[in-house]
Amino acid sequence: MVLDILLLPFRSLPSIWGLLFISLLTGIGMISIFRLTSNQEKISRLRKKMLGEIFGILLHVSSPATVMKFAGRLIWSNTLYLLYIIKPLLVIAIPFMLIWGQLDARYGTDIVDQNTSVTVTVEYEDSLPERDNITLIGNGIEIIQPLVMVDTLRQVSFRIILEDGTIGSLDVNGTSSTVGKTGTWNGALILRGFDTENSLKRLFCPWVDKGVVSGDGPISGWYSLKTVRYEVLGGHWSWLAVFLVFSSISAIAGAKIFDVKV
Amino acid sequence: MYLIKSTVCRKAKDKQILHDLVVYCLTNTFLQWIFQREEIIIERLQGNSKCRIPFFIIIPLLLVTAVSAYVGPGAGFGIVTSFLVILNAVFASMLSALLWPIGLIIRFVKRRRRQCKQLAKRVIVLGLDGFSPQIAEIMMDSGQLPYLDTLRKNGTFCNLQTTCPGISPVAWSSFQTGVNPGKHDIFDFLAPDRKRYLATLSSVKTGTTTSRLGIGPFCLNRSKSFVRLLRKSRPFWTLLRKYGIRSTILRVPITYPPESLDGQLLSGMCVPDLRGTQGSYTLFSEKDSGTIYAGGIRQKLSKVNEKLWTGELPGPLKCDGECSVIPLELKISEKCITLKIGDRKISLSEGVLSAWVELTFKSGRKKIKAISRFCLTTENGCPSIYSTALHIDPFSPSLPISHPVYYSKYLAGLFGPFATLGLAEDTWALNNSAVSENTFLDQAWSIFEEREKMYFDALSRTRRGLVVCVFDTSDRIQHMFWGQGTAQDTPVYNMYLRMDELIGRTLSEMGKDDMLVVMSDHGFTSFHTCIDFNRWLLENGYLVLKNGVETVDTSFKGVDWSNTRAWSMGLAGIMLNIKGREGSGIVEPGSEAEKLLSEIADKLLLLETDEGERVINAVYPASDIYQGPYSNRAPDLVIGTKSGFRAGWGCVTGGVGSKVIYPNSRRWNGDHCHDHKLVPGTLASNMKLDSENASILDIAPTILRVLGIRPPSYMEGKVLAGNGKIQ
Structure with a gap:
């Protein structure tokens, strides 16, 4: 919801702009949280110590024994550094994972093309029903036979085509799920599968639809969607690369501007 | 379940993620490198550094720094990138071990052969400024200086003739060059400007040069500031380079700005503060403001209410001639006293000096880093804050205070901030009653402890060659407390005991092939x-x-x-x-x-x-x-x-x-x-030296001789070791 509001001004623009905006904003946000939750004094002191140890290596480069001593001290200081960032790490982890999931769901895969088929794989809990007992009902979806059944994995695969290219629903032996763009009021999330279990995991994986089960239908399923690549600085970047690089740039800038010791 | 399955099915995608992570890490590292290490790169590219460390060693090490200082959208990535620190540390160690024999061969081939037999593998010069041989002798006779007495019994203890006049800049210049003042051009703290009848500093000249750049009507005037050492002749440690002997020189007076040598040097006496003076403290009080006292200035501390006072700490001059300032806020509550200086907040206790506080002054687009210590006192029932001179921050020095330039950063990184001002002990503050005797002594001894750490670090890292360290605490305490005499528990008495402990610790760090020279530039008497x-x-x-x-x-x-x-x-x-x-x-x-x-x-x-x-x-x-x-x-x-x-x-x-x-x-x-x-210095050594008429000019040729080098002919002193003979 929050992301939808933040991304509202970018709706009419190519999706990369929204991703860039969120990346820059996330960097600033994370660095602010880091500042608030970490012991800045200790980190600053340790950083200087580590730099001192590096200069120690440079100063005594002609003495391998001294270099090794400083290298050992550097590794120890690095361990301390990791200890110092555990607290901010834990605090940041949850919002970071939430954002990660949201961005992956929005920018990770392409929407289902009107003319391209998508492979759907569903999994049953105990054993596969007989081929004739598998019923497939699509709403706004064209189901393409044949069914491929893998008994050992309790999986059934088939292909579908989304008729209007945005949303449809699929019913397999009474288990129904949504296919396409949904999840929020403006339909920005692209679903990649469904799971009938009630789990908090879905909070971090918003691309998984909550499948409604009735009868002996499958308990989960996933759709093979196309990964999106973005044209940035002459290269083809995944959303993750864009996010990591640009959020880092904004975090570095934020750290510089707000004098955050990291 | 879904997550596990989808992970298995997306192996191909994971490869891409891995690739993206690598791209990300490299980009991040590069950015960090640019942001944080720019000065080193600039120095290296400009060729100012005399260091001979190749780029291929510097780059991996800088990557380590960059990684350790990781900034990402979450601290979680710190864990991933921290492994690079370990990787790089191991890499640096292996590289050093691999290159060591090559470096050794190069040094062996390039270095000159020693001209006479080396008498010691390492020479340690422990300079105790103003350490009086007369007082030391009295205290040794009564058994109070056991370590110095050991040197007297087994080695040498004698008077050391000082220069005329017996003043630190003159005497230490003669010590390092082995020549009389007529050859090194330092005759006093001050040198007269004979054309204008003005006093100038004898050892350093600071100024700006302007150069014009441009074509036709398009001209750009570029001004560049410079700092020049006015001491002539050559310090003897610069001669050691040719023989492949490394030196660590700590706080020897008249070494600012630092000269290049094979080893490390931290400048001493005559390093200025950030106001360009030889040390000016600031005293904040409700009384008069802006008054300049000898050695300090008074600033107004404005009372806002019963619990809050504000003021401004003046810093270095900006380009427009105005003083850059940092706002200061003093809050006194029943529970605690807090001082906010800029964005730093510290707790104060009355009469107790704070730890070093890092301050950042802004001069246009430039940031100038300083360190200072604060102390709260009361003046007629009103609070008063004493701030030491604005020392150059050794971690981000705005002026060159060490060779190589990162030596001060190394020391500050390992041991924390330390006093960099030439005359660091604030004698003027005590003279003007801005601080109490106890505060002054606390300051003097904490500076001593800072230097002790550097000194013993140098001893542990320099197993062959030369280590020189000068401690000024002895001089400052005697200047300020001579009047109290040398009876037990007086500051001067305690100082001599502590200096003896220092000699003892040094002896315990020494090997059998080491030579120790304990010396002072002059003695002391009353004024x-x-x-x-x-x-x-x-x-x-x-x-x-x-x-x-x-x-x-x-x-x-x-x-x-x-x-x-x-x-x-x-x-x-x-x-x-x-x-x-x-x-x-x-x-x-x-x-x-x-x-x-x-x-x-x-x-x-x-x-x-x-x-x-x-x-x-x-x-x-x-x-x-x-x-x-x-x-x-x-x-x-x-x-x-x-x-x-x-x-x-x-x-x-x-x-x-x-x-x-x-x-x-x-x-x-x-x-x-x-x-x-009347004020000869002290000379003591674990080696038997020719102590008859020993002079401060003799130290340089003697050390060269001990290290197997024939003293150059311009040096005037005699060789006190090896029976004065040079084979």
Whole structure:
């Protein structure tokens, strides 16, 4: 919801702009949280110590024994550094994972093309029903036979085509799920599968639809969607690369501007 | 379940993620590198650094820094990238181990062969500024300095003749160069500007040069500031480079700005503070503001309410000539006292010096980093804050204070911030009662401890070669507490005990092939009476004031130079107003000048107190005591006062007071600016040395000899070790 509001001004623009905006904003946000939750004094002191140890290596480069001593001290200081960032790490982890999931769901895969088929794989809990007992009902979806059944994995695969290219629903032996763009009021999330279990995991994986089960239908399923690549600085970047690089740039800038010791 | 499955099914995608992560890490590392290490790269690219470390070693090490200082959208990535720190540390170690034999061969091939037999693998020079041999001897005799006594019994302990005059910058310059002041051009703390009759610092020149760049009407004026060391000749440690002998030189006076050498150097006396002075503290109080005192300034502490006071800490000058400032806020509550300076907040306790506080002044787009310590006192029931001089931050030095430039960063990184000002112990603050005796002593001893850490680090890292470290605490404590005597538990007594402990710790760190030299540049004696040489010159008709002028505060303002024949500046010098040499000289050089000199010298020797006590021990004409290309820049006469008497405070900087002889009312009551024969320094060693008439000029040739090098012919001292023979 929050992301939808933040991304509202970018709706009419190519999706990369929204991703860039969120990346820059996330960097600033994370660095602010880091500042608030970490012991800045200790980190600053340790950083200087580590730099001192590096200069120690440079100063005594002609003495391998001294270099090794400083290298050992550097590794120890690095361990301390990791200890110092555990607290901010834990605090940041949850919002970071939430954002990660949201961005992956929005920018990770392409929407289902009107003319391209998508492979759907569903999994049953105990054993596969007989081929004739598998019923497939699509709403706004064209189901393409044949069914491929893998008994050992309790999986059934088939292909579908989304008729209007945005949303449809699929019913397999009474288990129904949504296919396409949904999840929020403006339909920005692209679903990649469904799971009938009630789990908090879905909070971090918003691309998984909550499948409604009735009868002996499958308990989960996933759709093979196309990964999106973005044209940035002459290269083809995944959303993750864009996010990591640009959020880092904004975090570095934020750290510089707000004098955050990291 | 879904997550596990989808992970298995997306192996191909994971490869891409891995690729993206690598791209990300490299980008991040590069950005960090640019942001954080720019000065090193610039220095390396400009070729200013004399370091011989190749880029391929620097780059991986910088990557380590960058990774350790990881900034990402979550601290979680710190874990991933921290592994790179380990990887790089291991890589650096392996690389160093692999390159070590190659470096060893190169050094072996390139270095010169030693000219005589080496007597010690390592020479350690422990300089104790002002350590008096007379006091040490008394205390050794009563068994209070056991370690020094060990040196006396098994090695050497003797007086060390100092320079004329026996002042630290002069004596330490002679120590490092092995020549008399006529060859190194340092005759005093101050050097007279003879054209303008002004006092300038003798050892350093700071200024700006302007260069024009452009074509036709498009011109750009670029100004660049410079710092130049005025001491001439060469320190003996720079000669060691040719022989592949490394040195670590810590806080030896007159080493600012640092010169290049094979090893490390941290500059000492004459390193300025960020206001460009030799140390000016700030005292905040509700009283008068902006008043400049000797050695400090007073700033207004404005009361906002019963619990809150505000003020401004003045820093370095900006390009527009204005002073950059940092706002300061003092909050006093029942529970605690907090001081907010800029964005830093510290807790204060009354009478206790805070730890070093890092301060950032903004001068245009530039940021200038300083460190300072604060102390809360009360003045007539009102709070008052003392702030030490603004020391150059050793971690981000805005002026060159070490060689290589990152040596100060190394020390600050390992041991925390430390005093970088040349005269770090704030004697003026105690003189002006801005701090208590206890606060001053706390400050002096904490500076001593900082230096101790650096010194023992240098000892542990320099197993062969030369280590020199000068401790100034001994000098400052004697200056300020001489009047309390040397009885048990007096500051001076305690200082001698602590210096002996330092010698003991040094001995315990030494190997059997090491040589220890404990030395001081001069001794100490009392200073209870001031002599105003300018007043004396005035009363004897050699100096003339303009009509209506009775006294002069400073810089000879009001002196009638057209009728003045002699003037005094500095701690022991009298100059003639020579035609062609001085700006308004009237004395003809040659016989007239010589006659005048001998007349002044004869009269000075007869100068006495109202009680009939003679105050001058000897007067030395410069031509008798200095030889060398710069001897003509020396004062014409050097006055050797008797113990207890010294040049008055005002006349040192060109003042003319109302009395020739008057009591010294300041707390600075011990000194060594007397006849140099009365204040010899100390020489002690674990090696038997030829101690007869040992002089501070002998130390450099002796150390060279001990390290197997023939002292160069320009050095004047004699070799005290190896029976003085050079095979």
